[in-house]
Every structure is written in structure tokens, then in C-alpha cells.
Amino acid sequence: MDWLSSYKLPIGQGAKAFVDWLTTSGEWLFNALSAVLQASIDLLLFLLQGPFLKGTAFEQLYPLLIIVLISAFAWYMRRSLGVTLFTALGLLLIVNQGYWKETTETLALVLAASAVSMTVGIPLGIAAARRPWIYAIMRPILDLMQTIPTFVYLIPALILFGLGMVPGLIATVIFAIPAPIRLTRLGIISTPPSLVEAAQAFGATPGQVLKKVELPFAMPQIMAGLTQTIMLSLSMVVIAALVGANGLGVPVVRALNSVNVAKGFEAGLCIVILAIILDRVFRTSDAGDVA
Amino acid sequence: MTAAVTFNNVSIIFGKDPDAALKLVDQGKSRDEIGHETGMVLGVADASLTIEEGEILVLMGLSGSGKSTLLRAVNGLAPVVRGDVAVATKAGPINPYKTSAKSLRDFRMHVVSMVFQQFALLPWRTVAENVGFGLELANVPEEERSRRVAEQLELVNLTKWANRKVNELSGGMQQRVGLARAFATGAPILLMDEPFSALDPLIRTRLQDELLEFQRRLKKTILFVSHDLDEAFRIGNRIAIMEGGRIIQCGTPQEIVKNPANQYVADFVANMNPINMLTAGDVMETGIAASASETPVSGNAAPTTPLVDILDALARKPGNIGVVDNGAIIGTINAQNIIEGLTRHRRKDG
């Protein structure tokens, strides 16, 4: 079998050359992108952690204020006493366990990743629905993004963005963004042709057809895309911790390295609580709701 | 009378290479043959037809005969590849295929509007928001819009339902929303593609009556697609019968019943129920029948009295009905005359 391995096809070399090329020629782009993403995460952290209160008497109270706000939001979204109560108690338990700071970091990462995924994913989904050839190009890429082991693209993310929150965010977005793209496209192409024709018959422009017919029709699917994005992002916290992102993944990784069962369990529980809250609050109402 | 819509040798073909298909159209080939040889789908072949202002013209034919396609040529939604469409507007005739994108949108907002078989309402909107859809697209200011929507809701009797979601309504009510949406733009020309086919028979008749009632008041020009001859006869001033993309015959219901152009039309006519289109004048025996002196006269009628009223009268009181015009008896009707009248369209000799 020597003949088969005597000449190794330079696939790995090729990938490396590509990343090298990106690093040198795209440096300014990645720096700019990195700065923008870092700034948005910093803003979220600023709001969630309230560093301006440091050293004042209100420092201890700030987490409670945030918990009240999040619970109120849960009530606004769901109008359910159960969900609101669970949200409040779950977050209080996290504070009690001493993981509030990590939780806010994870929340900031998840929110930023979801926002990026949705703002980029929805337009891409619309484009894919409009032009079959765009979708033909996109499809294998989306498949690749979802199947390639996350660790593989953590390496170039590290090289391009350095250590910290941003590469974690990028890795999370790569993993999550296929969901909103696919679901947005699905929602739009499943708009009944008769509705589109009716709009055209009343003189709608293509933009009006999109805005007044297709997007509203696709809205349940787009919202399902949002829920999925949030959950997929949350499932990346531990992996994001490996490239230096702060959050609940850090104690998990540390517990793993020091074989610390107690710590691992606490951090894991916090992730589960956060997952349940986000799922309950953002979950689209059960299928069949929209006729 | 003035023409509202004129089709002049309109051909409609679905596919990438219409010229190849047109050649075969000119050789008189059928849709199947054309599809077989070129892979194109023949929608409509060389249709010429004039729709007069204020009339209801019904397009009739079996499924796939090209009715919906021809209807969509009026507002530029079907791919017309040859021939002319002219639609009268205040600013002169417009051909939707030869006008700018902007003026086509304007034309669709103000000149023609459309009612659909499956209603095509936006389910996430309320009744009022659906009725105002066309006005919203035309950027009519909020205030005027809600005024005009309220007017239309009043007309179709749905004021109480204004703020409900459309899918809370029954099929018949949903189609009244569809009608109100079409009326709301004030367009003088109405395209109706089997608007009542999805409704159950009782509701269908009721909406047909309502449509005729609106028409008496609003005097629109209506192009109406149906595959039900009874419906066509009930509401159509004229009927155009289509087969395989071609118009076979066009005329008033009476003309079509008297003189079916070919076997296809005759088959349609043979299967219809003429009871609603016949009048006393159609079935009477002219002059004073010999038998009339023996059986009692049970009532009088005018020549235009609907046959159903005569049937009711005879059911209450058997005998002869005298048909009176200008004070003189011009004919009589007995049970035998009615049976002959009801079955005349089935006999070849007419």
C-alpha cells in the first residue's frame, strides 16, 4: 500500500495556505470585525453587570434588578406565571451558587451570537429563497458548517481573531447561522403562490410582496429559527471557553481539568437552568398555531 | 355601448420558446400536440373577445381550458406572447403588456381588481386590514383608508367582524371579504376567478344573488370564470365557452342554448338545469290553445315572468296559465308545455 501513501495530497497544506492568505490580506477586515463584535459584547456586559456601581452600596442589588427585568420580560413574552416564577427562582439559584458573573458573560455571548446570526441569516435566507442558484451554492457550505467538528474551525478563528470572546462568538455564529438561513428560506418559499399573486394583482411592488406577504407568512418559521439559534449558541459555551471566551464554560473546563465533580455539577446546572429559561421564553408557540 | 376590455388575437404560452409553439397554433394543432412537439404549454390560442362596459361576461369551460389564463391577461399576470389586450381607462386605452412598470402598478391599483377562488386573504390580518390591502399598497392615507374600508364592510354586511382575524370567518364570509377588498379600490373592472366554487351550494347561490345585487348598484364590468353552466346562466349577460385554450362560442345564454356551436357546447348545455333561465314566454304555446277551453285558467302571467313562479302557481292550483302582454293574451301554458320547455335544449332539433 506504499504507493497509495507515498504521495500525500496537500489538502492540509492548502487549508493552511488559505488561512495564511486570509490572515495577511484580510487583516484590516478581521481587525475591524473583531472591534465591532467586541464592542457589542462589551455593551451587553456593561448592561448586565453594571460595573458603574462597583464599590457603591448598590453593587449587591444590581443582579436582583437584572433578575427582575428578565422575569418581567419573561412575563411579557409568555404571560405565564409558571415561566416567570421559574425564571426568577432559577436566576436566584445561580446567584446563590456564585455563578452570576459567568452567567451574564454567557448570556452576553448567546445574545450577541443570536443577534449576529439573525441579522446576517435572514437576508441570506431571503436571497436563497429568491434565487435557486444562490441556494445551490449555499447548501453544501451550510451542510459543511453544521457537520465539520467545531474544533477544526476553532483553530483558524483563533489565528484570525486571537484569544477571547470574539473567536468564541465567531465559532458560535458559524455553528448556529445555518438554522435561521434555512428556516427563513423555507418560510418564504412556502408562501402560497395565490397570496403572492393577489398582492401583485393589487399592484404590489416586489418589495411590498416581500414586506407585506412573504415575511409575515414566514414569521413563525423565522421565530423558530431564533429559538434554534439561541439553543445552538448555548450549546457552544463550553467550546467557546476553549478559545478564551468567558462564561459558564470556563468553570466546566476547569472542573474537567481538575476532576472536580462538585464544581462541574454546579456549572452544568447553571447552564441547564439558563437553557430552560431561554427555551421557555423564546419558544414559538406550538405548531398549528398559524393557519 | 363601449368596450371595456378588448382581446385581439391573444395567444398565451407557458415556456421558454413560444415562437415554436405559435407556429403550431397557426396550424390549428391542439394543446396536447403542441405540448408533445415543443414542450410548451398552450394557455390560450388566438382569443378575440370584447367585454362591454357594465356587463358580466362569464368564461366557461372544462378544467384546463384556459379560463383563468385568459382572465389574467386583463391585468398582465399571464404571459401573453402575441396579440393585443386593450383596457379602457379614464386616460385612454391601456395595454398592460406595453406599459411601464409604474403605470402597470397604477392600473392594477385603480382600474382592475381581482377576486380569487381560494379567497387569497392574508390570514394574519384582520378583516378590515384585508379589505384595506389594496388601498394600503396604493399608499392611501390612513384616514381615507379606514373610511373607505368601513363603507365596503357596510356594503358586504361585515361591519361587526371588522376586527376579527379572517380565519375565524366561514368560507362565505371570507369571500365577502374578498369582494370588499376588490370593491375598495374603486376599480371599474372586476376579475373573478371561480369566486364561489369553493363554497357549498347554498352559500354559493346566496353569494351569486348578492353579487347581482351589488352589480345593480355598482355597475362594474365583470369578467367571471366558472365551470358551472347553471352559475354562468344565472349571472352572465353573455357567456364565452372555451375548450383547449380556444374560444368556441360566445353569446347570450339563450343563443347558446338555442344554437350550440359544436358537440362540446351541446354536451354542456345538455347537462344544465334550464329552470332558472326560462321565462313564461319561452315555454308558452303561442295563441289560445284548443285545450284551453276545456281546462280552467288558473292565473295570468307576463312573458317575462320566471318559469319558477309559473311552477309555483300551477302547484297551488292546476290548470292553464294565460300569458298576457299589453292587455292581450298572447299564449297559454299547461303542464305539457312546461315539460317540453324544460327538455327542449336536450333535443337535437332544438
Ligand SMILES: Nc1ncnc2c1ncn2[C@@H]1O[C@H](COP(=O)(O)OP(=O)(O)OP(=O)(O)O)[C@@H](O)[C@H]1O
Ligand atoms: N404558470 C403556469 N405555468 C405553466 N402552465 C400553466 C400555468 N398556468 C396555467 N398553465 C396551464 O395552462 C392551461 C390552462 O390553465 P388554466 O388555469 O387557464 O385553466 P382553467 O380553465 O382555469 O382550469 P381550471 O378550471 O382547472 O381552473 C393548463 O394546461 C395549465 O396547466
Ligand SMILES: [Mg+2]
Ligand atoms: Mg382556473
